[in-house]
Amino acid sequence: MKITESQVRYVADLANLKLTDDEIGRLSKDLDEILTHIDTLNEIDTSNVEPMAQVLFDADESGTLREDRERPTLGNEAALANAPQPGAGYYKVPKVIER
Amino acid sequence: MSARVAGVASLTMDQVRQGLASHEFSAVELAQSALEFAQQENPKTNAYLQFSPERALAAAERVDKKLAAGEDPGPLAGVPVAVKDVIVTKGVRTTCGSRLLERYIPPYDATAVTRLEQAGGIIIGKTNCDEFAMGSSNENSAYGPVRNPLALDRVPGGSSGGSAAAVAQGTAVVALGSDTGGSVRQPASFCGVVGVTPTYGRVSRYGLVAFASSLDHIGPFGRTVRDAALLLETIAGRDEMDSTSAFAPVSSYVAQLDAKVAGMKIGLPREYFEGLSSESGDLIHKGIDVLRKLGCEPREISLPATKYAVPCYYIIATAEASSNLARYDGVRYTMRCDGETLSAMYRATRGAGFGAECKRRIMLGTYVLSHGYYDAYYLKAQKVRALIAEDFRRAFAEVDAIVTPVSPFPAFKLGEKLDDPLEMYLSDIYTITGDLAGIPCMSVPCGKTAAGLPVGMQILTKHFDETGMFRLADAFEKAGGFAG
Numbered sequence: 001m002k003i004t005e006s007q008v009r010y011v012a013d014l015a016n017l018k019l020t021d022d023e024i025g026r027l028s029k030d031l032d033e034i035l036t037h038i039d040t041l042n043e044i045d046t047s048n049v050e051p052m053a054q055v056l057f058d059a060d061e062s063g064t065l066r067e068d069r070e071r072p073t074l075g076n077e078a079a080l081a082n083a084p085q086p087g088a089g090y091y092k093v094p095k096v097i098e099r
Numbered sequence: 100m101s102a103r104v105a106g107v108a109s110l111t112m113d114q115v116r117q118g119l120a121s122h123e124f125s126a127v128e129l130a131q132s133a134l135e136f137a138q139q140e141n142p143k144t145n146a147y148l149q150f151s152p153e154r155a156l157a158a159a160e161r162v163d164k165k166l167a168a169g170e171d172p173g174p175l176a177g178v179p180v181a182v183k184d185v186i187v188t189k190g191v192r193t194t195c196g197s198r199l200l201e202r203y204i205p206p207y208d209a210t211a212v213t214r215l216e217q218a219g220g221i222i223i224g225k226t227n228c229d230e231f232a233m234g235s236s237n238e239n240s241a242y243g244p245v246r247n248p249l250a251l252d253r254v255p256g257g258s259s260g261g262s263a264a265a266v267a268q269g270t271a272v273v274a275l276g277s278d279t280g281g282s283v284r285q286p287a288s289f290c291g292v293v294g295v296t297p298t299y300g301r302v303s304r305y306g307l308v309a310f311a312s313s314l315d316h317i318g319p320f321g322r323t324v325r326d327a328a329l330l331l332e333t334i335a336g337r338d339e340m341d342s343t344s345a346f347a348p349v350s351s352y353v354a355q356l357d358a359k360v361a362g363m364k365i366g367l368p369r370e371y372f373e374g375l376s377s378e379s380g381d382l383i384h385k386g387i388d389v390l391r392k393l394g395c396e397p398r399e400i401s402l403p404a405t406k407y408a409v410p411c412y413y414i415i416a417t418a419e420a421s422s423n424l425a426r427y428d429g430v431r432y433t434m435r436c437d438g439e440t441l442s443a444m445y446r447a448t449r450g451a452g453f454g455a456e457c458k459r460r461i462m463l464g465t466y467v468l469s470h471g472y473y474d475a476y477y478l479k480a481q482k483v484r485a486l487i488a489e490d491f492r493r494a495f496a497e498v499d500a501i502v503t504p505v506s507p508f509p510a511f512k513l514g515e516k517l518d519d520p521l522e523m524y525l526s527d528i529y530t531i532t533g534d535l536a537g538i539p540c541m542s543v544p545c546g547k548t549a550a551g552l553p554v555g556m557q558i559l560t561k562h563f564d565e566t567g568m569f570r571l572a573d574a575f576e577k578a579g580g581f582a583g
Contacts, residue, residue, distance in 0.1 A: 003466070007466075008462070011462055011465050011466045011469060012462065014465050014469060015421060015449075015461050015462060015465040016425070016428065016442070016445040016446050016449055017446060017449050017450050017453070017458060017461065017462070018446035018447050018449070018450030018451075019450060019458070023455075023458065026455075027458070027459060027462055030459055030520050030521075031459075031462060031463060031466065033520075033521050034413065034463060034520070034521055034524070035463075035466075037409070037410055037521060038410040038413065038414060038476070039410075040406070040407065040410055041407055041410050041411065041414075041479055041480065041483055043407075044404070044407055044483060044486070046479060046482035046483060046486070049482040049483075049485050049486060050482070050485060051478055051481035051482050051484075051485060052481050052482070052484040052485035052488055053481060055299045055300070055313050055314075055537040056298070056299045056300050056345065056537045056562060058300070058345050058346050058347050059346045063346060064342045066339055074206055074207070078206040079206065081204065081206060082202075082203055082204065082206075082431065082432055082433050083430070083431055083433075084429060084430075084432075084433055084434060084435035085435065091430050091431060093430055093441050093444065094438060094439065094440055094441050094443075094444050095441075096440075096441050
C-alpha cells in the first residue's frame with residue numbers, strides 16, 4: 001500500500017476538502033494505484049539533472065519590468081459582485097476571532 | 100429575423116470575408132444565423148453551456164458599421180467564434196464546467212478574447228468542458244457530457260470537448276480551447292478538426308482560469324489549418340497583463356503557408372508507435388506516406404524519456420492545480436456552504452462544489468507537495484521534465500518536425516473509461532510531452548477508421564516555429580484531401 005485511509009483523511013484536511021466516507025474509500029484506492037504508477041520515475045537516474053523550473057524565458061532579466069504608472073482598478077463594487085456574502089464593501093466570513 | 104445564411108455550417112474564414120465583401124450577407128445576418136443554428140443543434144451535443152447573443156450582435160454591428168464606412172473591419176471580421184468556458188468573458192457567465200462557478204459573471208475579459216474581438220471576431224457562446232479543464236473525455240463537466248457530433252454515442256475528447264464539437268458540427272467557424280496535457284489536440288483528433296497548442300507563452304493567459312500554470316496554453320480550433328493559423332496569429336504576442344507571455348515577435352503564419360515542404364526532415368519517435376491500436380496506427384502510417392510523397396524525409400528517432408512523461412505530468416499538473424484551485428474557498432467566487440467556523444465553511448464549500456476528478460487531482464497534488472514528499476515527487480518530476488525537454492532539443496538538432504499519433508485510439512464510447520482514472524491518464528501519453536517541453540504542437544485530421552471515427556496526426560516543432568508546423572500541416576491537409 002502506498003497510501004492508507006488515515007493518510008487520505010489527513011491530506012483531505014490539508015486540502016480543505018470535506019469528503020464522505022465513500023469518497024475517502026474510493027480516493028484511497030485511486031491514489032494508491034496512481035502513486036504506484038508514479039513510482040516508475042524511480043527507475044530513472046536524475047542525480048546530475050537540473051530541475052526544469054522555467055519552461056521558457058525569452059527576455060533579459062529586467063525584460064518583464066513595466067513602467068510604474070497609474071491604471072484604473074476594478075473598483076470595489078465589481079470586485080465584490082461575485083462574492084457570496086459581501087457586506088459594507090468587504091467579504092464576510094464566519095467569525096474568526098473570539099471576543 | 101432574416102433568412103439564414105446559406106451553408107453557415109461549413110464556412111471558412113475566407114468565405115466569411117468574401118461573403119461580407121460581396122454583400123451576400125451582413126455580419127449581423129451571419130451572427131444571427133450562426134446563433135440560431137448553434138441553438139438548434141445544441142441539444143444533440145451539449146457543446147455550448149451559454150450563448151452570448153447580445154455580445155455577438157453588438158460585435159457584428161460594429162463590423163457592419165466599419166464595412167459601411169469603408170474601414171478595415173479586421174482579419175476575423177464577422178467570424179463566429181466559440182470560446183471554452185475556462186476563458187473569462189466580461190458580463191457573460193463563465194463556469195469552467197464546475198458547480199462552484201454556476202453563477203460566476205467575470206468582471207473582465209481575457210486578453211485572447213479582447214484581441215479576437217478587436218480583430219472583428221464574433222463570440223457566439225461559451226463551450227462545455229471538463230471541470231476546470233481536468234479530463235480527457237468531457238465527461239467531468241458538472242453540466243453533463245458533450246457528445247461527439249460524428250458519433251453521438253461517443254465522447255468528443257477533452258477537456259476542450261465543447262470547442263472541438265462546435266467546430267466539427269459547424270456551429271462556429273473557429274474556437275478557442277485550452278491545453279495543459281492535450282486538451283486541444285486530443286478532442287481535435289476525436290472530432291476530425293484542426294487543434295493547435297502553441298509555444299508556451301505564445302498566447303497570453305490573462306483571463307484563462309488557471310489549472311497548472313507551467314503547462315497551461317490557450318489554443319485555437321479550426322476546420323482548416325489556415326483558419327486555425329489565422330486565429331492564432333490574431334491572439335498571439337506579448338501581453339503586459341501576463342508576465343509569462345513571450346516577447347518573441349509573431350510572424351504571419353498564414354502568409355508563409357505556401358512555402359515548400361519538400362526536403363523537410365521529419366522525425367518519427369519509435370516510442371510513440373509502440374502500443375498503438377492497429378487502425379489508428381495504419382492511418383498515421385498512411386499519413387506519413389503522404390508526407391513522403393510531398394518530398395519530406397521521414398526518419399526514425401528516439402525520445403527515450405517518453406515512458407516517464409505520464410507520471411511526471413500527473414505530479415506537476417496536480418501539484419500546481421492543488422495550489423491554483425485553493426482560491427475556490429467560498430469567500431470570493433459565488434458559491435458558499437455554511438460552516439460554524441471559517442475552516443468548516445471552506446471545507447463544506449469545496450467538498451460540495453468540486454466534482455470527483457477535481458477532488459482526485461487536488462488530493463494527489465496536495466499529497467505530492469505535503470511535508471516530506473516534495474523531493475521525492477515534485478522535484479523529481481521537474482528533473483524528469485528537464486530530460487523530456489532535452490530529448491526534444493536533441494531531436495530538433497537533426498529534424499525539422501516530429502510526427503506522431505495524437506491518441507492511442509479514436510473516440511471511445513461515453514462511460515467506457517470513466518471508472519478507471521489511471522487508464523484515462525495513460526491515454527494522454529502522446530500529447531503531454533509537448534506541454535512538458537513547452538513546444539508548439541497540433542493535431543491535423545489524418546483520415547477516418549472503418550467505423551467513420553476521425554484520427555489525428557500530431558506535428559511538433561521547436562520553440563516558436565509555429566510557421567514550420569503550420570506549413571507542414573497545410574501541405575498535408577491539401578495533399579491528403581482532409582481540408583474542411
